[in-house]
Amino acid sequence: MNGILSWDDLNKFEVEDLDRVHGINNSYANLRLFGHSENDVLVTLYRDRHSWCPYCQKIWLWLEFKKIPYRVQKINMFCYGQKEGWFLEKVRSGKLPAIEFKGKVITESDNIIAFLENEFGALGSFITSSHLIKIRNLEREIFRSWCNWLCRESFNFIDNSFRKKRFKESISKLDEILSSSKSGFVDPSVSNTGNVEPGVGDIIFIPYMERMNASLIYYKGFNLRSNYRHVDNWLTLFEGTSAYRGTQGDFHTHSHDLPPQMGGCYKESNEQQITFSKLIDTGEGLGNYELNQNYDSKYYATIALKRVIKHKENLLKVNPYNKESFDESLRSALSHMITGEVLIPKKLSGISLRYLKNRVSVPRDMPIISARLLRQSLNKIESLSNINEIDNIPFRHRYDQDPRNFISS
Structure with missing residues (x-):
């Protein structure tokens, strides 16, 4: 290979598009149908935008295993962003998860499951059994x-x-x-x-x-x-x-x-x-210990690549370090992930790669294996830098993960 792949070169690597609505469960979907028509949808799930909330995950899983068609509205958690005003009008506490069914809003995960069981039947046992x-x-x-x-x-x-x-x-x-x-x-x-x-x-x-x-x-x-x-x-x-x-x-x-x-x-x-x-x-x-399943590395690497390309402009914009050298450094890491070749950028910004590595979020951004392969390649190129700078992940809040820069992308 002649050098670090360009964005045009990287964009040539193909992976089948995910059917967010009818295909396997995914964090990007705003609508899930399971073979039903959109007119059949009676449930709207309000869950957190980053897929961090454990109680949201509980309702999300119940709907998926039960195969109840539903819409998704994604809401900020207080620890990383400002709660949406329109949601606070529905749920004054701002608590997640919530569902809406025929205009009625239900909160608290166990209450939600009990309500859904009454409408659609149990998944295994009834929660109040x-x-x-x-x-x-x-x-x-x-x-x-x-x-x-x-x-x-x-x-x-x-x-x-x-x-x-x-x-x-x-x-x-x-x-x-x-x-x-x-x-x-x-x-x-x-x-x-x-x-x-x-x-x-x-x-x-x-x-x-x-x-x-x-x-x-x-x-x-x-x-x-x-x-x-x-x-x-x-x-x-x-x-x-x-x-x-x-x-x-x-x-x-x-x-x-x-x-x-x-x-x-x-x-x-x-x-x-x-x-x-x-x-x-x-x-x-x-x-x-993290995921006990066999997988195709090439397939998941390509998914990671496509997810980075989709949000490329915003990733370049929000990274606070060495913006002039981040583009080439990121392409170097992506080239390594796809081809296995280690190609050192002319101006390597290890700290900007570390910043990105520290903020890849699963399943919000991509599946576990995709994130692992991406982080490994970011770390590989980052480790070639002779400047050991520190990027601290906030501990008391995660405002560094404020989604405002990505919602419309």
Whole structure:
């Protein structure tokens, strides 16, 4: 190859366009039909624009697995942007998620599911079923023990050990329940095609389990999947469904979107924590601990390329570092991702590549594997710079992810 690929050259790499409306689940869709006509749509889902909200993910998954046609309106979270005024007129608190059904607005995720069940039937069990009371209480117990370990600063070894022990006791109860499940799910449902899929008892767990898997390995060096094999199998079963993968965030995204949402996350400095967090921050990722599925690297690299090209102008505009050399540096990274060749720009801006690497968000921008391949190539070219500048990701807020520059693109 003669040199770093031009934008015209990069644009020649083709990938089949995703059918956002009728195809597999995806974060870009504003309408999902599942074979219905648009006239059949009765539900509008109001969810967060960056796909960070776990309670939004719960409703999103319920609608996808149940295959209820719905519209999507994307709303800012307070931690990264200003709440839309028209939404505050509908929901004065601004809380997400919300749904609108025939002019009626419902909030609070469990209330939303109960309402949808009344209109469209259950997914597995009804959320208010008596046999799910124990499961729902366990979900809250696990959530509390996770928060106590992750989000409260420990002042000594004994205090931290106690918090860790309480979490392990709680998560062991879920692992035990899953160990006796023939399907591998907590509350299996059967789809119209006869496939066994997660039911509502599973869907109430998965958003925060996904975030526990990411945050504990990053901040504590604690590998959830390697310690609890039935939980690992349950996560793998979810990852085998396109409905779930369309909503799934990656370790990098959750490690850095959780602190402003949770009021802080505290690191436990140990050898594994240092190793795991470095692999996540550099973009290398953690392989099957993050997504336990086979994949076609070339296909996902091309998706990443197309997503960058789509937003190229805005990416160049909002990057605060070395704008005059960012264009060539970015093309160098994209050329490496597509061809495998390392070509050093004449003026390399490592810090501008790091800024972008730190702000790729999954699933908002692209699927997990696409983001991993993009970050790896950004990191490869960035590492060639002999200027070691620091780009800090905000901890108390994420206004650096304000979507205003991208909404219309």
